[in-house]
Amino acid sequence: MKQNTLFKEAYNRALDAFGATDRLPSEPELAESLKVSRTTVRAVLHRMAEAGLIDWNQRSKRVLRLPVAADYFPEAETRSAAELVERGFMARVMDGRIGLSSPINEAELAREIGVGTTTVREFLIHFSRYGLIEKRRNSGWVMVGFTRAFALELADVREMFELRSALAFARLPKSSELWKKLAALEAEHRRMLENIDTEYRRFSELDERLHRLIHSAAENRFITEFYDVIAMVFHYHFQWNKKDEQRRNTVAVQEHLAYIAALQAGDPIETELTCRRHLRSARATLIASTPAD
Amino acid sequence: MKQNTLFKEAYNRALDAFGATDRLPSEPELAESLKVSRTTVRAVLHRMAEAGLIDWNQRSKRVLRLPVAADYFPEAETRSAAELVERGFMARVMDGRIGLSSPINEAELAREIGVGTTTVREFLIHFSRYGLIEKRRNSGWVMVGFTRAFALELADVREMFELRSALAFARLPKSSELWKKLAALEAEHRRMLENIDTEYRRFSELDERLHRLIHSAAENRFITEFYDVIAMVFHYHFQWNKKDEQRRNTVAVQEHLAYIAALQAGDPIETELTCRRHLRSARATLIASTPAD
């Protein structure tokens, strides 16, 4: 049966929002801020009243006491079956329990993760869009990606898309919101470079934000969505290949800064040059950590 | 419950293969040729024996009589629930019952098509990879594609990919198998042009084969897979927009021939020119039939 994880998660977030105010807002307002339906909001309010946190009578929702740690639901109970499957699957990919050409067994995964087979199946169908796993009719799934060929093909498309996006970015009117975001990212890069010895592990997150920002200039859903594939592959790649990480990331931050400067100058030639240079090292890093075919 | 559609379909195909020979091959051989497991082959043989078609005793499978129409299972019973859903959904998109920003109701679709909700759900998850429908959390799906913006974004990526593939094609060594396939397609184009008045409806199929051939030169799974999206959109577009079809297709065949000639000449400049010209008209046709935003 479906677990009320959404309710529990919303309840926890609602507790976080118990601020200075001694009255809670209306149901529709709460629904809006918690991003859930009114039905769930009402369930949350009922529980708060039961727990003696508020005195709830129609429109009046008076705060009786502030929440303490014991009022929160354990975080584990706030994860839907679908999330459990995703985490469980990814963990298995990362630690190698699911490796290249491993067969993937729906029932076994479901049992281990503790969810129904349907949920696992739906996750795999969805995940197959990234091209890393494939299905054989009336038989199981196999991991096919993470080969060198896969990485090369991914890198090729990435370069095509990013170059186009970067040139579109350079052409943006100076009034665009994206320039402000770029400036903010530039500042973050500089801060990171100053403390690179301690900060270099945060690079992969910064990298994703910069590339997504640039891709957003293309205003093309196919390009934007393709970045999901890249992000996933790089995310897992970064988890694997820790060798030389600090040096690689330092170089990458510098490449980013040159790239950002070229964009800000609106110089297409320099943009193309710095973009290519950065993507070339990203490609090399990725390729180096894939098994040879 | 799962229906034995695979068995029925394999049985029908096995009947088709009842040739001159009076003995059927071994189980593993049958399994190989029918592309099913031995389990299914044995079910087929059991049924054939019951129907008096063969005398089956261990390795001996003697043909007693040739199959007649009544021996076949009705075609409707050979379609899996998943296929039913796909056809049912597509039919609804084409005849407009599911239109732009229509909400899509899993339970309702399932009831109408006569399958379980899970099957519909899995189809929708899979189909969502084409970017035409989107899901809202804990709520239904909506049709979002087939807008002008979607068409423009699709056309942009298509041009990027096809240009790259075409240039790769032009660079292929003359020994490549792909040149033979291209020559065969060229001949088909010429034949079609001669009888364009009667043949023009077959163009869309020819178009897909040519473009898939060209894309295959890129040897990139992301490019190849992207053509699935294009093919689907064009397929449905061709179903809708019958206006002016003969004239459009005549022009397109001529553009194809020029494009093919440029490829065969191995001339990159001319390839790019003819490729762009053809894609420009394809884009115009597509855009013209999408609703303005």
Added chain:
DNA sequence: GTTATGATTATTATCGTTAAAAGACAGTCG
């Protein structure tokens, strides 16, 4: 008269179950 509430209805997320189909294994036939 607008916005909020309470009650009701519709729809999704997820599970457990079962027939179909695939796969494994030991024994048998040529």
Added chain:
DNA sequence: CGACTGTCTTTTAACGATAATAATCATAAC
């Protein structure tokens, strides 16, 4: 001895059922 068969085990495909959640609608409060 190697391929084939019969039997048994494992796994997928698909269904129906139910709690959670969203959506709707009439009424009440401001």
